Amino acid sequence: MNCCRPVPYLVEFRTLKFLVSGRPEKYKISSFAQKDVKKLVRVSEDAYDVSVLNAKGIAVEDFLFPDGTFPEIRSIEKWTHIVFQYFIENPGRVLAVHDRSGLGRAPLLVMIALTEAGMKAVDAFDLIRRKRKGCLNVHQFEGLMKYKPKCRLKKLYTDLEVTHSTSVFPTVLGPINP
Numbered sequence: 001m002n003c004c005r006p007v008p009y010l011v012e013f014r015t016l017k018f019l020v021s022g023r024p025e026k027y028k029i030s031s032f033a034q035k036d037v038k039k040l041v042r043v044s045e046d047a048y049d050v051s052v053l054n055a056k057g058i059a060v061e062d063f064l065f066p067d068g069t070f071p072e073i074r075s076i077e078k079w080t081h082i083v084f085q086y087f088i089e090n091p092g093r094v095l096a097v098h099d100r101s102g103l104g105r106a107p108l109l110v111m112i113a114l115t116e117a118g119m120k121a122v123d124a125f126d127l128i129r130r131k132r133k134g135c136l137n138v139h140q141f142e143g144l145m146k147y148k149p150k151c152r153l154k155k156l157y158t159d160l161e162v163t164h165s166t167s168v169f170p171t172v173l174g175p176i177n178p
Contacts, residue, residue: 016087020096022099022100023100036094039090040059040097070108114127116151125145
């Protein structure tokens with residue numbers, strides 16, 4: 001067991017499922033496959049061989065914005081488009097998101113997606129902070145609290161809930177064992 005490595009954790013809200021992680025290492029890659037991840041969004045400049053992920057049927061998409069910042073509106077629009085497309089094409093599956101340590105950009109993007117799906121920003125922050133202490137810096141937190149969601153993902157979960165009869169209650173599952 002690696003007590004010092006951050007463990008990927010699953011966040012669920014309505015029909016959205018995200019696996020938030022630091023840089024994927026061998027022990028994390030198996031957890032991606034176990035959770036039925038079909039796409040990993042890389043939110044860091046880390047360079048690594050994606051062929052191991054691709055061999056497990058996991059596509060990798062780069063989505064960069066500066067570390068320690070809150071993304072610009074254009075980036076948020078692109079992010080919500082990625083989320084929307086993924087869950088339309090892969091209902092019930094998990095979308096993985098990683099940055100270098102799992103503390104900043106990755107959980108921030110998931111919080112933004114949760115607010116776009118109808119959760120209050122403070123609740124999204126609290127939900128993820130219960131799983132990953134210390135995530136977000138002051139600038140990112142302030143950006144999240146000031147952010148006015150456009151509800152870009154509400155239609156997604158409404159359509160999918162009618163189709164798949166899924167729960168509308170938020171759930172967070174514990175860490176994944178490596």
